[in-house]
Amino acid sequence: GQLGRMLGLAGLPLGVDFVFLDPAESPCATFVGEHLRAPYDDPDALAKLSAQCDVVTCEFENVPAGVFDILSPTEPHPAKQALHIAQERAREKTAFEAVGIPVAPWRCVENQSDVDQAIEDLGLPLIAKTRTMGYDGKGQQRVRAPEDATDLFEQLGNVPLLMERLVPFDSELSVVGTRAVDGSKVIFPLSQNVHRDGILHRSEQAHPDQSLQRQARKHFAALTDSLNYVGTLAIEFFVSGGLLLGNEFAPRVHNSGHWTQDGMPHDQFENHIRAVCGMPVGAGSPYGHSGMINLIGQTCGVEDLLGHSDVHIHLYGKSPRPGRKLGHVNVLANSASTLRERLNDIAAHLDRAYQAQAQQV
Amino acid sequence: GQLGRMLGLAGLPLGVDFVFLDPAESPCATFVGEHLRAPYDDPDALAKLSAQCDVVTCEFENVPAGVFDILSPTEPHPAKQALHIAQERAREKTAFEAVGIPVAPWRCVENQSDVDQAIEDLGLPLIAKTRTMGYDGKGQQRVRAPEDATDLFEQLGNVPLLMERLVPFDSELSVVGTRAVDGSKVIFPLSQNVHRDGILHRSEQAHPDQSLQRQARKHFAALTDSLNYVGTLAIEFFVSGGLLLGNEFAPRVHNSGHWTQDGMPHDQFENHIRAVCGMPVGAGSPYGHSGMINLIGQTCGVEDLLGHSDVHIHLYGKSPRPGRKLGHVNVLANSASTLRERLNDIAAHLDRAYQAQAQQV
Numbered sequence: 001g002q003l004g005r006m007l008g009l010a011g012l013p014l015g016v017d018f019v020f021l022d023p024a025e026s027p028c029a030t031f032v033g034e035h036l037r038a039p040y041d042d043p044d045a046l047a048k049l050s051a052q053c054d055v056v057t058c059e060f061e062n063v064p065a066g067v068f069d070i071l072s073p074t075e076p077h078p079a080k081q082a083l084h085i086a087q088e089r090a091r092e093k094t095a096f097e098a099v100g101i102p103v104a105p106w107r108c109v110e111n112q113s114d115v116d117q118a119i120e121d122l123g124l125p126l127i128a129k130t131r132t133m134g135y136d137g138k139g140q141q142r143v144r145a146p147e148d149a150t151d152l153f154e155q156l157g158n159v160p161l162l163m164e165r166l167v168p169f170d171s172e173l174s175v176v177g178t179r180a181v182d183g184s185k186v187i188f189p190l191s192q193n194v195h196r197d198g199i200l201h202r203s204e205q206a207h208p209d210q211s212l213q214r215q216a217r218k219h220f221a222a223l224t225d226s227l228n229y230v231g232t233l234a235i236e237f238f239v240s241g242g243l244l245l246g247n248e249f250a251p252r253v254h255n256s257g258h259w260t261q262d263g264m265p266h267d268q269f270e271n272h273i274r275a276v277c278g279m280p281v282g283a284g285s286p287y288g289h290s291g292m293i294n295l296i297g298q299t300c301g302v303e304d305l306l307g308h309s310d311v312h313i314h315l316y317g318k319s320p321r322p323g324r325k326l327g328h329v330n331v332l333a334n335s336a337s338t339l340r341e342r343l344n345d346i347a348a349h350l351d352r353a354y355q356a357q358a359q360q361v
Numbered sequence: 362g363q364l365g366r367m368l369g370l371a372g373l374p375l376g377v378d379f380v381f382l383d384p385a386e387s388p389c390a391t392f393v394g395e396h397l398r399a400p401y402d403d404p405d406a407l408a409k410l411s412a413q414c415d416v417v418t419c420e421f422e423n424v425p426a427g428v429f430d431i432l433s434p435t436e437p438h439p440a441k442q443a444l445h446i447a448q449e450r451a452r453e454k455t456a457f458e459a460v461g462i463p464v465a466p467w468r469c470v471e472n473q474s475d476v477d478q479a480i481e482d483l484g485l486p487l488i489a490k491t492r493t494m495g496y497d498g499k500g501q502q503r504v505r506a507p508e509d510a511t512d513l514f515e516q517l518g519n520v521p522l523l524m525e526r527l528v529p530f531d532s533e534l535s536v537v538g539t540r541a542v543d544g545s546k547v548i549f550p551l552s553q554n555v556h557r558d559g560i561l562h563r564s565e566q567a568h569p570d571q572s573l574q575r576q577a578r579k580h581f582a583a584l585t586d587s588l589n590y591v592g593t594l595a596i597e598f599f600v601s602g603g604l605l606l607g608n609e610f611a612p613r614v615h616n617s618g619h620w621t622q623d624g625m626p627h628d629q630f631e632n633h634i635r636a637v638c639g640m641p642v643g644a645g646s647p648y649g650h651s652g653m654i655n656l657i658g659q660t661c662g663v664e665d666l667l668g669h670s671d672v673h674i675h676l677y678g679k680s681p682r683p684g685r686k687l688g689h690v691n692v693l694a695n696s697a698s699t700l701r702e703r704l705n706d707i708a709a710h711l712d713r714a715y716q717a718q719a720q721q722v
Contacts, residue, residue: 012370032392265673306640
């Protein structure tokens with residue numbers, strides 16, 4: 001998808017060539033390298049990938065972790081443990097706790113009596129989540145009163161769940177960074193994220209007090225060191241009572257780090273490629289104040305933004321479809337307040353264009 | 362080649378897809394789009410290009426200008442006139458003079474008696490140049506004394522020549538900019554260029570007095586308006602007595618503008634694609650002070666630069682060969698003096714690595 005494409009665009013200038021393994025017809029990836037179309041665990045495709053490539057990495061955390069045993073049979077692949085953990089929410093929370101990242105009170109629930117016990121122990125409101133394959137707000141249900149919990153397993157597909165305390169939070173932040181083979185790190189400034197219908201709508205360089213920035217750096221270092229992880233990784237947090245609470249992490253480049261493409265000398269994509277290829281990661285100071293708005297479902301209105309030199313356009317070459325991420329725009333400003341204003345204006349412009357388009361259809 | 366590849370890398374995020382027509386096996390271009398391998402004037406390839414593409418542009422000024430009559434039979438292609446002129450030095454100098462760009466005194470010479478007359482009229486020293494297909498210092502000969510001129514036509518391949526006064530110059534500067542369909546322009550700050558063995562070795566953002574910067578902007582606007590040109594174009598100048606003297610122009614993205622990739626919000630490649638696709642061009646202020654060093658013949662030593670966050674690496678995916686441009690590094694600094702120092706250090710490092718490699722072989 002688009003993450004693979006942007007990894008390719010960032011990696012080609014470093015002298016790296018790409019082969020993409022993707023079971024789908026991938027309109028994005030084919031333009032920046034060869035495309036192997038096969039299931040992720042197809043033995044022939046994996047053998048071909050092994051033969052053609054010096055390094056294998058992934059842009060998607062639900063690649064079966066076992067694939068990496070096939071690709072790297074003698075020693076653990078640097079992504080394997082992180083993928084294994086990120087694929088299951090209980091393992092993920094346990095990993096956060098193990099390295100001192102606070103999380104909202106939680107527990108695993110397998111049946112209705114577990115649910116009743118969780119309500120009693122944790123108190124309401126709670127949120128129930130499937131432990132695997134949840135994304136973009138899918139596989140979740142809020143439990144504000146005990147009666148909301150009566151058909152939880154049916155609602156969520158009769159799979160093992162996890163329930164956690166729905167903590168009132170001030171904002172959603174994420175930290176994106178890259179860990180090199182030697183353990184050195186580039187950690188970008190925190191991003192503040194706004195979701196719409198469970199999908200990331202907007203991210204901007206956050207300017208919280210220094211305590212949150214310090215917590216984020218400490219948590220990023222602790223988690224990636226404990227996993228001996230190599231590459232770019234993102235941790236999503238809720239801010240509650242001056243503390244960062246770990247929500248989930250993604251062992252890959254992340255949508256909330258897209259602003260680094262135009263806001264930092266070396267972005268999350270370039271740094272991921274550098275790290276997995278054993279090169280040092282690139283640091284540097286932000287060029288100013290950066291933010292990003294996703295183009296979801298439609299790209300109408302984006303052509304009007306070309307005339308604004310503070311806007312950088314990134315389209316993925318995908319055809320429009322409701323809820324599909326088709327591109328994003330990055331904005332670079334001289335101050336945090338100008339950035340906020342510009343993001344508001346641009347979001348309003350895109351919403352108007354989207355609505356005008358929807359009325360025409 | 363690399364210019365096509367970098368146009369592709371810059372254009373994909375704008376939602377533009379690429380088909381490359383290149384008679385050579387092009388290790389660069391194939392990774393960012395389809396490659397049609399055929400002569401530039403192959404009718405079938407041109408028909409295919411026409412059918413597949415909304416817009417055709419070029420990265421090389423010696424594409425036969427007649428190709429554009431085939432591609433655009435009803436109205437002149439926006440590149441055609443500029444190509445026609447840039448392909449022949451006498452036409453080029455005449456075009457400079459016609460829009461008020463001063464040039465060194467010159468004249469066409471067809472035979473030995475013309476040469477004698479030119480020496481008498483223009484005085485010595487002179488430089489003789491083939492009128493077509495000259496590049497990287499090839500097809501040129503200096504005439505310091507009348508006896509240097511006795512076998513000029515034999516030396517330069519028995520083709521029509523041009524002789525011009527060898528003007529003592531302070532430095533070589535170039536201006537790179539982009540003209541949009543509506544005539545609006547983004548004109549980058551002047552670059553100061555240093556050649557080695559006739560090949561561009563190093564460019565950096567120049568900081569001449571404002572008068573030279575004004576002259577450059579005026580000349581760029583006058584030339585591109587007169588040609589009704591659309592896209593990125595570079596003019597190379599000699600600085601002599603406080604004046605910019607036009608040397609030659611290239612109707613395409615240019616090596617001396619590569620520093621804009623990491624030094625400007627919107628670079629020469631993105632702006633070329635925007636312009637030829639009828640989009641507005643992107644302006645903005647430089648991020649700091651930028652420069653570039655070419656990697657010629659070898660890329661050894663470049664891996665050591667990855668650890669320096671002020672350095673941006675751009676490799677073209679070509680195999681090493683003496684005199685071949687294989688990549689470049691861009692450097693971004695906070696001040697002109699820091700930039701100069703860093704470029705000196707990096708050039709010295711690359712030279713040492715190159716020499717060490719040469720000794721091993």
